[in-house]
Amino acid sequence: MKGLSEQFGVDERDFSWKLWMLLPIYPFGRRRTIRREVVKDTIWTFEQVQGIFYVVVPIRMTVVKLQAGGLLVYAPVAPTPECIRLLKELVQKHGDVRYIILPTISGLEHKVFVGPFARKFPQAEVFVAPNQWSFPLNLPLSWLGFPSGRTHILPEDSSQTPFADELDYAILGPIPLGPGTFEEVAFFHRRSHTLLVTDSVVSIPETPPEIVQLDPYPLLFHARDTLSDQVEDSKANRRKGWQRISLFAFYFRPSAVETIPLGQAARDARHAPDRSRKAYFGLFPFKWKKDWLRSFEALRGDGRLLVAPILQTLILNRAPQETLDWAYHVATWDFQRIVPCHFDAPIQASPQQFRQAFTFLEQQPAIPEGASGSFSLPEEDFALLKEIDESLSKRRIVPPPKGKV
Numbered sequence: 001m002k003g004l005s006e007q008f009g010v011d012e013r014d015f016s017w018k019l020w021m022l023l024p025i026y027p028f029g030r031r032r033t034i035r036r037e038v039v040k041d042t043i044w045t046f047e048q049v050q051g052i053f054y055v056v057v058p059i060r061m062t063v064v065k066l067q068a069g070g071l072l073v074y075a076p077v078a079p080t081p082e083c084i085r086l087l088k089e090l091v092q093k094h095g096d097v098r099y100i101i102l103p104t105i106s107g108l109e110h111k112v113f114v115g116p117f118a119r120k121f122p123q124a125e126v127f128v129a130p131n132q133w134s135f136p137l138n139l140p141l142s143w144l145g146f147p148s149g150r151t152h153i154l155p156e157d158s159s160q161t162p163f164a165d166e167l168d169y170a171i172l173g174p175i176p177l178g179p180g181t182f183e184e185v186a187f188f189h190r191r192s193h194t195l196l197v198t199d200s201v202v203s204i205p206e207t208p209p210e211i212v213q214l215d216p217y218p219l220l221f222h223a224r225d226t227l228s229d230q231v232e233d234s235k236a237n238r239r240k241g242w243q244r245i246s247l248f249a250f251y252f253r254p255s256a257v258e259t260i261p262l263g264q265a266a267r268d269a270r271h272a273p274d275r276s277r278k279a280y281f282g283l284f285p286f287k288w289k290k291d292w293l294r295s296f297e298a299l300r301g302d303g304r305l306l307v308a309p310i311l312q313t314l315i316l317n318r319a320p321q322e323t324l325d326w327a328y329h330v331a332t333w334d335f336q337r338i339v340p341c342h343f344d345a346p347i348q349a350s351p352q353q354f355r356q357a358f359t360f361l362e363q364q365p366a367i368p369e370g371a372s373g374s375f376s377l378p379e380e381d382f383a384l385l386k387e388i389d390e391s392l393s394k395r396r397i398v399p400p401p402k403g404k405v
Contacts, residue, residue: 015032031080034046038194043194044090045346049214059077070098071097075102076100076110077117125162129184154171200340201354205344207235223238251382256289260285299381305356307358317361317401
């Protein structure tokens with residue numbers, strides 16, 4: 001297949017991310033960026049992709065125009081030449097980048113970009129979620145690449161920030177997780193009625209997002225049913241691959257897939273039609289069940305708001321009351337749309353729908369079962385996550401989960 005430069009005269013250096021070794025996951029040193037306008041002349045998203053073993057999903061930063069002048073950047077992505085060029089087009093029209101926000105403490109896929117991104121905009125102030133940590137050594141922020149002298153901790157009281165007239169925020173956490181902690185900061189932009197979140201809620205599109213389709217290889221890789229399949233590049237196969245990728249991303253090992261032992265998969269790889277490095281040397285340790293689509297449909301629902309099963313099983317159940325208190329507080333804001341850092345965006349959703357997404361933490365949900373937005377996921381798909389949860393708790397690596405509230 002011809003490269004982009006050969007097909008369209010595109011300079012692939014525009015997509016270069018030279019510091020990819022800081023987080024060596026797909027697509028490594030080559031990242032495309034798509035900019036979208038969410039609210040006219042007010043909010044834009046910048047999307048890239050990331051993943052492991054071709055389980056690729058969007059990662060997104062959001063840019064907000066401030067009435068006071070300039071721009072605020074929430075959760076930076078890789079500052080490739082293409083990304084910075086697209087952002088500077090907004091700078092020319094709306095003013096400099098004034099604030100850069102890191103809204104999480106445990107998401108390395110967000111944290112790793114902040115220092116390099118901030119160096120592209122030396123006039124911007126950097127605000128980070130409190131209780132930052134690093135592993136295996138808990139190092140000062142300046143040692144982690146954050147610019148000294150202009151990096152600040154977000155105060156507990158959101159009214160104490162220089163952008164308080166336009167944005168409010170609420171901090172979830174810190175939630176202790178043994179060697180580290182989880183924390184997320186949701187931002188509310190009052191003028192546009194927009195809620196910005198990192199990982200807390202998502203919505204899954206039925207078809208692959210545009211950013212994922214710029215390079216369809218991962219989609220077609222996972223559209224295969226067997227090692228020997230030669231999959232045609234079609235809309236149906238791209239959709240099939242995306243839906244399976246979504247199941248992997250949320251469950252690691254959904255009940256709809258059987259994993260082939262590594263030794264057997266390695267022996268089978270000798271007969272693969274493509275044994276190139278791009279195809280992982282023919283390794284394909286998956287066997288999908290015929291009814292796999294039912295798992296995806298149960299996960300996606302009708303595109304409703306969802307708390308990812310990983311968060312449900314391994315993180316938020318360590319602090320159910322704190323999480324519900326946070327969700328109640330966020331639901332007091334008058335937002336009309338939500339922009340998460342992953343999967344679909346923007347999501348047209350109300351505060352009530354946001355609150356409904358967290359009923360899994362309640363013994364007797366405040367929202368009656370069966371109400372719009374209230375649902376439960378198939379227990380069988382949680383099998384691996386629960387095994388991980390039990391193992392971590394048994395070994396006292398993380399504190400045990402708490403009961404429902």
